[in-house]
Amino acid sequence: MSASTGQEETHNIVTARTAVSLAALTTLQLGGPANVIDADNDRDFRDIVELVKPWASPPVCLGWGSNVLVADRGTDLPVLLMRTTGISARNQDDQVLLTVQAGHSLPDLVDYCRAENLIGIETLAGVPGTVGAMPIQNVGAYGQETADTLTEVVAWDWQTQQQVTLTAADCALGHRTSRFKRSHRWSILQVTFALTRSHLSAPITYRELATALDVPLDSRLPLTDIADAVIAVRRRKGMVLDPSDPDNRSAGSIFLGPVIDAHQAETLQRKGGSPHTYNDGHTRIGSSWLLRAAGYELGQEITPGVRVSSKHHTLVADTGATAAGFAAASSTLRAHVHQATGITLTFEPDLIGHEPAYTELTQPLTTTNPTSPHAFPDRSKAVS
């Protein structure tokens, strides 16, 4: 099927909108055109399957586009815009099972749980995106992650051409990863979570959050207090989407927090870092701290229109930015951190379409100047 005809192609009640700018559908506001199919409550997914068949490749699903970098030339693959909404609740033993449609807003789900006194996802307050995208990278923040509460995923498997139900174990959820990450084989249609009813939050396990609330670790507080505190912390870092914020053209953290060993953790802690040990037993250091320690300044422009956020060490886009420039800027940061520390950062957002600059961003880095596996320039010593 051709990439753009400038006309609508109709199949049953489902149509593909052609030559749609994906920039308008992503939070970085970058990326070229694609054929877009709206998957919403009015459309039967089987009709979408029929419409997609001629491409002979699985489509790219898009929620809010808050964790993708789309090539300047867009993509030839059809893009499914996941816009189905709805939450259904049922009691099971002492838990409440929530089945949520893929296009439903995650912030709305967090608000729903807050209103219903359901605990388990309260520290995900302020994370943008859709519920269907949560399993893709096991979305997590401030001590909770999707894996803590997810029980089941219903998806369309484009390889076997059938609807499947995957258990949490089938999803292979890991730290910001799963069997779905960087695969377009499955379109997630709905997600089920098991939550517990309580007006007190789950115990706080994330030190930064406990510090912000001025309570010891493992404290339990009213749900509203937790969600408000998380949003306040996130807002200070520009990690909530806010159209009035000049740092709003963001994909959140652009690198995963790398795993470090006990010796590196001790060294980085001495230099002011805050390593955190996650549910999988691995200790990680925030990539933003590494960028700061490597000498990057807030607001610093890296490539035309691409700069470090003015609040937090991640990249954001301004007027003049391109996907190629964003990828090149990310590669520069990655190479510099590697040179300074020996640590290789992994780009977090999913790369959609083809861009020559993607190659450098994803290739292994070889140690050219291994002064020390965790040495920083002197200027990093005061980093806190």
Ligand SMILES: Cc1cc2nc3c(=O)[nH]c(=O)nc-3n(C[C@H](O)[C@H](O)[C@H](O)COP(=O)(O)OP(=O)(O)OC[C@H]3O[C@@H](n4cnc5c(N)ncnc54)[C@H](O)[C@@H]3O)c2cc1C
């Ligand atoms: C300001 C900001 C802060 C952020 N903070 C966090 C954070 O604290 N923790 C965190 O984990 N992430 C964070 N993110 C990243 C982002 O919010 C999450 O990855 C979120 O799950 C993306 O949802 P989305 O709907 O925008 O997905 P998209 O960006 O649209 O898609 C992301 C990936 O998921 C796939 N996908 C989306 N929906 C489906 C579906 N239904 N079926 C199959 N595949 C699908 C896409 O193809 C793509 O590969 C942040 C992003 C921003 C901009």
